[in-house]
Amino acid sequence: MSTERGRIQITGFNPERVEEREQLSDWVGDTKGESASRYQRAWSRFKRNRTAMLGLVIVSTMVILAILARPISVYGTTVQPISLAPYDPAARLSLDPEVQAGTYDSPSWDHPMGTDNEARDLFSRILYGGRYSISIGFVVVSLTLTVGIVVGSIAGYYGGWVDEIIMRLLDVIFAFPGLVLALVLVAMLGGNYWTMVLAFSLFGWAGYARLLRGEILSVKEEEYVMAAKAMGARDRRVIFRHVVPNAIPPVIVQATLALGTVVIGVAALGFLGLGLAPGTAEWGTMLDAMQATLIQGPGGTIPWWATLYPGAAIFLFVMSINMIGDGINDAFDAQADVKVGDQGGQ
Amino acid sequence: MSLRRFAIKRLLLVIPTLIGVSIITFALVHLTPGDPVDFILDIDPEVTDADRAAVRAEHGLDQPVYIQYIDWLTGMLQGDFGTEFATGRDVGDIIATRLPPTIMLGLFGWVFAIVIAVPTGIYAAMNRQKLGDDISRFIALAGISIPNFWLGLMLILIFALWIDLWPAVYTGRGSVYSLDALWFLILPGVTVGTASSAIMMRIMRQSMAEEMNKDYVTTARAKGLPERTVVLKHVLRNSLISVVTVAAFLTAGILAGSVVVEVVFAWPGLGFELIEAVNTREYYVVMGITLFTGIAIIIANLAADLIYAVLDPRIRY
Numbered sequence: 210m211s212t213e214r215g216r217i218q219i220t221g222f223n224p225e226r227v228e229e230r231e232q233l234s235d236w237v238g239d240t241k242g243e244s245a246s247r248y249q250r251a252w253s254r255f256k257r258n259r260t261a262m263l264g265l266v267i268v269s270t271m272v273i274l275a276i277l278a279r280p281i282s283v284y285g286t287t288v289q290p291i292s293l294a295p296y297d298p299a300a301r302l303s304l305d306p307e308v309q310a311g312t313y314d315s316p317s318w319d320h321p322m323g324t325d326n327e328a329r330d331l332f333s334r335i336l337y338g339g340r341y342s343i344s345i346g347f348v349v350v351s352l353t354l355t356v357g358i359v360v361g362s363i364a365g366y367y368g369g370w371v372d373e374i375i376m377r378l379l380d381v382i383f384a385f386p387g388l389v390l391a392l393v394l395v396a397m398l399g400g401n402y403w404t405m406v407l408a409f410s411l412f413g414w415a416g417y418a419r420l421l422r423g424e425i426l427s428v429k430e431e432e433y434v435m436a437a438k439a440m441g442a443r444d445r446r447v448i449f450r451h452v453v454p455n456a457i458p459p460v461i462v463q464a465t466l467a468l469g470t471v472v473i474g475v476a477a478l479g480f481l482g483l484g485l486a487p488g489t490a491e492w493g494t495m496l497d498a499m500q501a502t503l504i505q506g507p508g509g510t511i512p513w514w515a516t517l518y519p520g521a522a523i524f525l526f527v528m529s530i531n532m533i534g535d536g537i538n539d540a541f542d543a544q545a546d547v548k549v550g551d552q553g554g555q
Numbered sequence: 556m557s558l559r560r561f562a563i564k565r566l567l568l569v570i571p572t573l574i575g576v577s578i579i580t581f582a583l584v585h586l587t588p589g590d591p592v593d594f595i596l597d598i599d600p601e602v603t604d605a606d607r608a609a610v611r612a613e614h615g616l617d618q619p620v621y622i623q624y625i626d627w628l629t630g631m632l633q634g635d636f637g638t639e640f641a642t643g644r645d646v647g648d649i650i651a652t653r654l655p656p657t658i659m660l661g662l663f664g665w666v667f668a669i670v671i672a673v674p675t676g677i678y679a680a681m682n683r684q685k686l687g688d689d690i691s692r693f694i695a696l697a698g699i700s701i702p703n704f705w706l707g708l709m710l711i712l713i714f715a716l717w718i719d720l721w722p723a724v725y726t727g728r729g730s731v732y733s734l735d736a737l738w739f740l741i742l743p744g745v746t747v748g749t750a751s752s753a754i755m756m757r758i759m760r761q762s763m764a765e766e767m768n769k770d771y772v773t774t775a776r777a778k779g780l781p782e783r784t785v786v787l788k789h790v791l792r793n794s795l796i797s798v799v800t801v802a803a804f805l806t807a808g809i810l811a812g813s814v815v816v817e818v819v820f821a822w823p824g825l826g827f828e829l830i831e832a833v834n835t836r837e838y839y840v841v842m843g844i845t846l847f848t849g850i851a852i853i854i855a856n857l858a859a860d861l862i863y864a865v866l867d868p869r870i871r872y
Binding site: 394493 | 704
């Protein structure tokens with residue numbers, strides 16, 4: 210009677226639905242939509258950046274040319290049969306009776322970039338040479354980026370003594386110029402493809418770790434992180450689902466620019482005669498072989514093409530990479546100062 | 556935090572860093588395969604094992620690694636960097652003779668970087684989104700992207716061989732302090748300074764552009780100050796803070812760059828010596844120069860932090 214009268218009837222509430230949603234921490238619908246649209250917006254802004262798109266086109270072209278330069282075979286099976294380079298990059302053309310070529314032929318229709326000190330076709334060598342520098346660059350950046358993200362996330366998210374130890378370690382690494390460490394390491398281990406990768410990877414992650422740590426320290430204070438924690442999400446989930454995706458854009462920019470730095474570093478070691486074996490068609494190693502000719506050209510003339518083109522290839526690649534990096538930076542940065550009106554539209 | 560407390564705390568942090576740097580330097584050289592004794596003696600086929608053992612004992616290479624490390628470290632604390640295997644020269648002396656040329660090259664690069672970067676940065680920030688800004692930004696991007704050894708080679712090609720204004724490489728005749736050497740240093744200096752200059756110009760432009768949007772600039776303009784005064788007196792001073800810091804940090808870049816550039820121009824500095832030592836496995840020379848580089852950068856970073864703290868009190872968190 211009285212109890213019945215005072216009862217409040219609740220309609221439209223289905224307790225089963227609440228139970229279905231029990232794992233609130235897994236409920237990411239909104240977050241996902243937000244971050245996806247953030248990256249989508251950055252991409253659409255990037256597409257409108259003509260300099261960055263030009264860089265992207267040049268880099269892709271150079272990568273494709275390097276892949277297609279000579280056939281690739283894995284354990285005897287040819288996986289890539291196309292051969293764009295007119296000559297074998299290692300072939301001494303003066304030994305080939307069918308080709309009229311000698312040492313230091315200046316650029317001509319047959320040899321658009323001339324020939325080098327051993328009568329090898331420079332154009333073929335430069336097309337092919339991209340394989341070394343570019344692939345070392347990509348391998349090193351993926352390795353260092355992975356390690357850097359893990360270490361930086363741990364340092365930034367946990368703080369305290371873990372952070373303190375990692376930061377002291379980073380201080381030590383940053384006390385050396387990366388090139389000097391790589392140089393000593395490659396010289397001690399002997400120069401080949403994998404020691405170069407090791408030399409640039411061993412300490413290369415430090416930059417990402419420091420950058421990401423700083424970003425995470427600021428993202429960590431955001432309300433959505435607190436919300437995720439309040440809903441009982443585990444540390445790993447909070448870090449990799451909520452904090453890292455929001456802290457990562459500057460790291461992506463850094464990784465892009467690092468690709469250029471590694472390519473220059475690889476070429477510098479090649480130039481110093483410490484990198485790949487002499488005679489390898491790697492851009493820096495090719496310059497090393499040519500350096501002496503600048504001081505004393507063979508037969509009184511200076512084969513300028515042998516110095517100009519390999520270096521120009523490095524320059525063009527790195528410049529394009531940096532244009533992409535700047536473009537990504539602008540695309541994400543604009544996010545920071547979105548006008549109030551813009552957000553309403555989204 | 557007072558400036559003094561900040562400085563003391565920052566100075567104390569240098570100690571673990573120095574220890575770490577010495578460990579990494581030592582480990583790089585010692586934990587890698589390859590025996591310097593083999594390298595020194597292999598030229599002579601009549602070397603007996605006893606000779607090898609003697610050479611090892613002479614340089615302390617027969618000791619366990621951690622003893623070698625402690626010996627090396629205590630030696631260095633007393634100013635003893637070890638000796639060169641082949642000639643017996645003192646590594647400390649080698650560094651002392653090779654250091655001045657590197658400092659001169661670095662100074663040339665540094666001055667070139669600042670002289671180019673600061674005015675260009677100001678110009679670009681004041682003419683944002685105009686043609687001049689676009690051109691200077693493009694050149695800055697090119698300056699960052701160009702490999703310094705190739706830039707050096709191209710400068711030699713153009714200015715030493717085609718125009719014949721400079722000697723192509725340092726011939727070693729005359730003192731490093733002579734007028735000839737100073738004239739010669741212009742090309743290597745430009746080569747070393749280009750990348751730093753480009754980075755500094757970009758930072759200058761960025762920080763000036765940010766300062767320009769602040770309220771005090773509006774105030775200064777509103778009270779009728781000419782634009783020139785606003786920029787040079789107010790904006791420039793505030794944005795120079797970041798440039799000073801970056802200039803100190805760029806020391807690392809200039810040091811690393813000089814290794815390669817010294818080889819290009821055959822300039823007898825630390826980098827040139829390092830490459831020679833690395834090729835002949837002169838452990839103590841490699842360790843000495845690497846450690847020296849590390850310490851120089853630690854000091855530069857320390858200076859950068861302290862200057863920043865003096866200029867901008869907010870940083871002393």
